[in-house]
Amino acid sequence: MQITIDHLKKNYGRTRAVDDVSFSFSSGEIVGFVGPNGAGKSTTMRIIATLDEPTEGDVFLDRVSVVQEPEKAHRLIGYVPDALPAHRDISVHEYLDFFARAYGIAASARKKVVESIEEFTNLLGIREKHVNALSKGMKNRVSVARALVHDPAVLIMDEPAAGLDPRARIELRELLKVLSSQGKAILISSHILTELAEICNSAVIIERGRVLRSGNLSNILSADAPQRAVRIRTLDEVEPLYKHLLTLPNVEAVKLVDRGVQVELMGGEEACWELLAHLVRNGHRVVEFHPLRVGLEEVFMNVTRGEVQ
């Protein structure tokens, strides 16, 4: 399934929360939706989930428009909000059973479906507990389970990792990997960029309602890194290499690590190649030249200005 966000705009009075946002992703992809607070992430996600109507633009799930045919879109989308809406006096199992009924799952299959979802999301042990009495992490799991109950093709997850303890985060990460391998298209927003970079294939960076970068994660990381770290080891002594590197113009910093050096280099892959060629030309017997992967955090800090609307 191809999900296309097509020139989406959303105004709240004079404020334009979402300004001409366009990007697309497809089944099996996990897309990180990144931006500072107030960037328009949640609004965009709510529009995709049909909770809000855009001022202009549309979202298409293959050929189904979420604006024109929200009823059809409801079957295709599972939405995990940043906070589970309050439901008093209802247990986890009853809550999931209600949503299974709401999505029209027949009684003959419902019990099995709900139990398998509870097992998949590790909720079997707390199924009789009241939803309101659960911790943030548990509620989050219930929210994911609720979104999966009708087996949607698309998952929209708004800050699912916020407030989770490390164990819950790791479990969520593993869950997402499994869901992605099952062919679900996942759009996930989070402020924990290091974790996001580990699970996402693609990313969309948004600020003040506008998309700043979008596409394959490795492309974004390689294109937008202001400087990159390269680890170098030679067969010779480290000291001459260290001194030589300090004289080079593109080198920002050099530090001794293990049996080699780590260089902070200005520029992209071209600069890496030039450095390697230079070292070889100058007689250094390079046995390891390893550009370190730049983090999403660094790219995010470089691309965004921290402005809110």
Add this chain to the structure above:
Amino acid sequence: MNLAKLRDKMDDLLNPIVVKELRQVVRSRAIMAALILFLIVQLGILLFNLTVDERRGVDYSSLHAGRRIFTVFQGILLGTCMLLVPTYAGIRLSSEHSETNVDLLFISTLRPRHIIAGKMQASIVLMLLIFSACAPFMTFTYLMRGIDIPTIVLILALDFLVVLLGTQAAIFLGSIPTNLGLRLFLGASGLMALFFMFLGGMVSSIAVLELGLGSRMDTSEFWLAVGGVAIVLAASIGQFFTWAVSLVSSPSANRAFPSRLYFLAFWLVTGGVAVVLTYRMREVELFLMWTILVTLMLCLQVLVSINERQQWGMRVLRMVPRNRFLRPVAFLLYSGSAGGILFATAMVALTFVLTLFAVYSDVFSALSFSSYRLEMYRREIAAFALIALYTLVYCLMAVWVRNVLLPTLVKTSHTWVVSLLLFGIGFSLPLILVFMFRNEDWRMGQVDPWWYISNPVWTIYEILERRGSNADDFLNGSLVFLSVLTFLMLMACMPWIVRQLRRFHPPLTTSAETP
């Protein structure tokens, strides 16, 4: 088919909302506490009355004890139901469908009408629970004399319908997506309306008790009256239902179409019932009650319409008729602010033309009303015509203020707040001006009523209470003045109406564009 399959089949037929709500009701401590308290209070009252009557040496053959205690029980039943069931349903839906936190069930595959019907069905089960807890006590009053079983059944049925109407009205208010402040305001207004419904229910049942029904049940007039009231109450419940469904439907849908279509049917059916009842029972008041009911519904329709959308998405435009003669009709019936206002205005005009025709023409001439009754009707009809005109003036003024003076400040969906503010200004300004500039006249109670013309409450009070030639002049003058003002406001909003009318056409391409 084995038992398990049959059970599954039955389970599939249940509305999910009913299952969820009932599970929550059973677990709710507040509801359980209210029910237990309700039973204790009834038992206490019964025991207290029996003990006191015993000490006083009351003679139960006096035929009043049963009726007296029944009235007390009925007050408790109606009061408890009115306080508990509508507020519970309204508050729950309001919290699930707020502007900031829409519950995820609204993005499930449940259709809006199933959501509202589910809420209603769950409320009915709760009502039945309370009624069944009260029924034994009420039936016991039969043994104490002064009341017959048909009267008990009829009053309980009437109470049931009144609570049902209150619940559906509360569900309608709860389905309005808005912020906390406005929700509190709507809640307070809803509670006030419930209190008046409670009063109406009590007054009607006391009147029924006084009349005694046993001897009247074999007359056709009796069943006509009961049937008429039941039809009007059921139709009103249906109107609130369609409004609530419209409010929880997708914003891109043609939300108003079913409710306006329903209103047309409601107008025709209840109007027909009113004509038949008036003719058969020789009471023109029945027809006037229809006028009042329809006028109030239309006022609400105007208040709802000013908050509606001003342009349409592809989903609605695809449904616009290509036929040029059908298109204006669709404009009035489809979702859209201007269409809604014009629809309500046309229906108000039609209602009053029909009412005047019915009361003053030869239609009911066989009833030969006295001149006193005709004079009384004239004032009452004028009062309700003024309510409709004031609603139109303030609502159209709000649209104009929103469009011209506050174009970026007020959301379309909050235009009703502007109309209420304007009403507040219109209500209080004359009082302040009179106090400042006509203080002496005010003290003597001789202020010219024209000073209060922007205050609907005062003007209508003057029309209903004043007598004499001056009063007639004021009645006619105020009607003319407000009709002209309505026309002027309509003209002021005309560019806005025309803009919407121009936008209302089918798309050039029939299918939605996809990437």
